[in-house]
Amino acid sequence: MANDQPKLYIEIIKQLNQIIRNDQLKSGDRLPSERELSERLQVGRSSVREAFRALELLELIETRRGEGTFIKKAGSHRLVEIILSFILNDESARQDLAETRKIVEVEALRLACQRITDEQLDTLNKLIEKSKSEWQHGDFPVEEDYLFHKTIVEACHNGLLLNLWIPLVEYNKVAIRESLAREGRPAASIAEHEKVYEALSRKCEQEAVVALEEHLKNSRF
Structure with a gap:
């Protein structure tokens, strides 16, 4: 299931993009509902919801309670539109995406070694502990994983x-969920996060960078 879900998720976004073109929808127009898309594409509503969630995170669509889901008006978010289009139209672009993420995150980590606050260090430590708790209860710590990296960049x-x-x-x-679904990966990922955290807490830049690069490589992002 972990291998199928990302493929289905991407395919739904591709098909939704085609529907927007075929129906000649534009910014401000209402999109078909989850139920309508589920029936039209012959997929589960949870998969449609996952696709919608991604597009909402990109601020390409917005859901208005009691009204439906709408295409957002073009604004200052061209970067995410370009990235999404790049990914969907070229499967090999995923590697480029991973490399670009590594460049940005590693450079952010270098700065964080000098600028991180005690409060942010405490946040990282709490996220590690919460990840352990989630995994002990049999849940993949997807949100905690994401927030750990986001906190470093912040x-x-x-x-x-x-x-x-x-x-x-x-x-x-x-993609994070897929990575964590691999055998033995959750515990290994948490241990890698601990290495990054420990190096950050000591403001040891080189050690932190090595730990993060190893983590990103093992995560296959």
């Missing part, structure tokens, strides 16, 4: 780097 205190990083990662938390 800790560089460079808003542009953060705004570059978010669309590189937030569009597809399914």
Whole structure:
């Protein structure tokens, strides 16, 4: 299931993009409902919901309670639109995405080694402990994993780097779930997070970078 879900999730977004073109929908127009898309595409509503969630994270669509889901008006979010289009139209672009994420996150980590606050270090430690608890209860710590990395980038205190990083990662938390679903990966990932945290807490830049690069490689992002 872990291998099928990301493929289905991406395929639904591709088909939704085609529906937008075929129906000549534009910014501000209402999209078909989850139920309508589920029936039209012959897929489960949970998969449609996952696709909608990704597009909402990208701020390409918005859900209005009691009204439905609408295409957002074009604004200052061209970067995420370009990235999404790039990914959906070229499967090999996933590797480019992973490399770009690594560049941004490693440079953010270097800055964070000098700029991270005690409060942010405490947040990282709590996320590690929560990840352990989630895994002990048989749940994949997907949200905790995402927030751990986001906190590191936030800790560089460079808003542009953060705004570059978010669309590189937030569009597809399914990828995090897929990585954690591999045999033995959750415990290994948590241990890798601990190494990054320990190096950060000691402001040891080189050690932190090595630990993060190893973690990203093992996560196959």
